[in-house]
Amino acid sequence: MSFHSPVHVSERREVQLVRFLQAAMVVILLIGLWQGNAGIVVNSGIGLLVTFLPAFFERNYRVTMNGGIVLWISVAMFLHAFGTLSVPALGFISPYKSTWWWDHMTHALSSSLVAGVAYAVTRALEEHTEYIVMPPRFMFVYLLLFVMAFGVIWELIEFYVGVVSSLVGVGKVLTQYGLDDTILDLFYNTIGGLLVATFGTAHLSDLSDQLRARMDSTNR
Structure with a gap:
């Protein structure tokens, strides 16, 4: 590498x-x-x-x-x-379980990765085709909404994985700590997306350019 x-x-x-x-x-x-x-x-x-x-x-x-x-x-x-x-x-x-902010920190980091992937792929598609246009303000809102939607899906996955784990009698792979914790998870997911949308996009431009070049090469 x-x-x-x-x-x-x-x-x-x-x-x-x-x-x-x-x-x-x-x-x-x-x-x-x-x-x-x-x-x-x-x-x-x-x-x-x-x-x-x-x-x-x-x-x-x-x-x-x-x-x-x-x-x-x-x-x-x-x-x-x-x-x-x-x-x-x-x-x-x-x-x-012992550190109250650990779950929030990891959710913010994980959601920032999701936002980063969403930005790199979306910007590559925007450069690749004329049918997608994402002005900076719209991209900002798009990233936040994408992360929020992904966060909701992830919370559902956590819930159903916990249910299945209980039914089959194995240890919990993913854990939910109640409705209040879920709301906080979604809040810190948004924080992670906000950080990427505000400060991280410049560091992802090279990656999105490579993805766009890859898309262009497959159409030749």
Whole structure:
């Protein structure tokens, strides 16, 4: 994987940070397997796979994500996976259960990733075809609405996964803590989308240009 980042971090340091986070998630996955904890295994396993998506897209589709984006993805996935782990310093309780703001932080980070993907793909489509026009103000609103809609769908997924887990008698993979928590999740999802819509789009322009070039090449 090659890393080309606009942030003032060396290429070697970017690789080291990403690899460290991936190794940490492997450790969390092994702990989950050792404990027989389905929630830890599923969340860390999926998070680990997501961190390898940038390398997959570069190798198979020649779409290169810069180091800042790769770190963004890796940090979000690591914090989510770590949040499911029972930590001795917290009385063998997971950060999700012991730290009130952990769930909100991970929701904001995850929703910012969703907003980033939505922006990159939508901008690529806008540049690729004349039938889609997204003025900056409309794009801003679009990203917020997209993240809010995705957040609602995710909350429904969490609910039904919890129901199925209870029916089949396995540990909870995704957990809901009530209606108040759901409302707060949706609020922090919006915060994540707002941050991307306000500050993050400039850092995603290169990625969207690569996607547009890829779309153009498939039509030739």
